[in-house]
Amino acid sequence: MFAVYAARIDRDQPLTGLELGERPAPEARPGWSVVDVRAASLNHHDLWSLRGVGLPEDRLPMILGCDAAGVDEDGNEVVLHSVIGQTGHGVGPEEPRSILTERYQGTFAEQVAVPTWNVLPKPKELSFEEAACLPTAWLTAYRMLFTNAGVRPGDSVLVQGAGGGVATAAIVLGKAAGLRVFATSRDEAKRKRALELGAVEAVETGARLPQRVDAVIETVGAATWSHSVKSLKPGGTLVISGATSGDRPSHAELTRIFFLELKVVGSTMGTKDELEDLLSFCAATGVRPVIDEVLPMDRAREGFERMASGEQFGKIVLSGS
Numbered sequence: 001m002f003a004v005y006a007a008r009i010d011r012d013q014p015l016t017g018l019e020l021g022e023r024p025a026p027e028a029r030p031g032w033s034v035v036d037v038r039a040a041s042l043n044h045h046d047l048w049s050l051r052g053v054g055l056p057e058d059r060l061p062m063i064l065g066c067d068a069a070g071v072d073e074d075g076n077e078v079v080l081h082s083v084i085g086q087t088g089h090g091v092g093p094e095e096p097r098s099i100l101t102e103r104y105q106g107t108f109a110e111q112v113a114v115p116t117w118n119v120l121p122k123p124k125e126l127s128f129e130e131a132a133c134l135p136t137a138w139l140t141a142y143r144m145l146f147t148n149a150g151v152r153p154g155d156s157v158l159v160q161g162a163g164g165g166v167a168t169a170a171i172v173l174g175k176a177a178g179l180r181v182f183a184t185s186r187d188e189a190k191r192k193r194a195l196e197l198g199a200v201e202a203v204e205t206g207a208r209l210p211q212r213v214d215a216v217i218e219t220v221g222a223a224t225w226s227h228s229v230k231s232l233k234p235g236g237t238l239v240i241s242g243a244t245s246g247d248r249p250s251h252a253e254l255t256r257i258f259f260l261e262l263k264v265v266g267s268t269m270g271t272k273d274e275l276e277d278l279l280s281f282c283a284a285t286g287v288r289p290v291i292d293e294v295l296p297m298d299r300a301r302e303g304f305e306r307m308a309s310g311e312q313f314g315k316i317v318l319s320g321s
Contacts, residue, residue: 001025003109004300004318005063006050006101014050015304020297023063026105026113031090033072033116035080037320038128039294040068040107042307043136043165044244045099054102065107066100069122069131070320077122079131079279080107080114081272090115099136099269108300108318120276123283133289133315134278136269137165141173141217142278143270144239149215153178156213158231160184161220162194162202163313166241168290170217171197176287182209184224193313197290215239225249229256237263290314 001023008017026034046064049055055062066082082100085091100106100114122131144166145151151174159170162183174181175198183194183202191202201210205224212233218224221243228238230253257264270278282288292312295303296319303316 001110002297003063004065004297005061005108006055007061009050009052009055009057009060011051014047015301015308017050018301018304019061020300023061023105023109026111029113031115032113033119034111034113035068035070035072035078035119036111037068037107037109038070039132039320040065040318041132041136042303042316042318043067044242044307045136046101046304047308049101054099059103062101063105063107063109063112064101065109065112065318067132067135068107068112069128070112072119077124077128079120079122079275080112080135081118081120081275082107082135083269083272084115084118086271087117089117108297110320118272120272120279123279125283126279126288129291129294129317129319130282130289131279132317133165133291134282135275137315138169138173138289139270139275139278140241140267141166141169143274144217144241144267145170145173145177145179145215147270147274148239148265148267149217149237151177151179151215154180155215156180156182156211158182158184158209158213158216158228159199160205160216160218160224160228161244162199163187163190163310164219164244165315166219167217168197168314171199172287172290174198176281176285182213184227190313212236219243220245222246222249226251226253229253229262232260232262234260235262236260237265239265239267241267292316294319
């Protein structure tokens with residue numbers, strides 16, 4: 001079957017290890033389901049995999065892709081939860097949790113196999129392309145906002161790095177939930193898009209906000225860390241799920257953190273229950289993922305290049321059969 005896969009690891013030039021071509025189709029196994037992929041979306045996790053983060057060379061070649069929506073063996077339209085081993089279903093209770101492509105072949109292919117427990121019904125209100133955007137970036141944003149930040153309607157939130165998948169999702173979800181959302185970006189066009197999506201104000205990265213906020217959604221890391229901490233109200237919460245600019249900020253702001261009793265919470269992906277809630281939320285409210293572009297699977301390299309350059313606003317989706 002046709003697939004998009006990591007053939008080599010290159011920490012400095014990750015796209016040199018990206019290959020498109022034929023790979024073995026997944027085989028049926030007890031407790032697992034084979035799904036025909038209709039759409040799959042790109043995440044920065046795929047670039048990190050090409051750099052060897054979470055993907056050692058002895059597991060190559062590895063089909064990339066965490067997210068997908070498609071059709072199962074019984075003809076049902078489904079969405080995949082990409083955290084494998086979270087409960088032991090399909091892999092055994094002793095296996096540590098992993099994300100697709102760390103241990104098991106991913107979704108950038110005509111077919112993918114996952115534990116049957118990881119297969120959820122796709123709401124009829126969502127297209128395959130829309131549903132394929134939700135299991136990683138949008139689920140991460142959902143958990144950051146509503147589980148780990150614990151914000152309520154009327155609270156204020158700063159979203160760093162408008163344009164990325166998680167940041168864009170946080171703006172849209174925050175607006176829909178009645179939050180007062182502020183956003184940052186170095187790019188004027190992305191700041192404008194953030195306003196169109198519901199941010200009350202979008203400022204340049206590092207610029208002073210008109211008010212301090214209850215929570216910060218942080219995925220950028222070192223470049224924005226100090227600004228994130230300084231933007232919080234006393235007792236506020238900074239939730240971090242990524243560090244695309246590096247994980248070693250020059251100023252940790254420890255004094256401010258303990259003096260103002262700020263909370264720093266790490267967040268990774270989300271649970272199957274949270275994905276079910278997110279799917280229902282989107283179906284019921286009309287909220288839809290922001291899609292930058294949809295490409296056929298055989299043009300995956302273009303999507304990777306666009307994501308690596310930081311040009312996209314929202315999700316890049318690969319369409320399957």
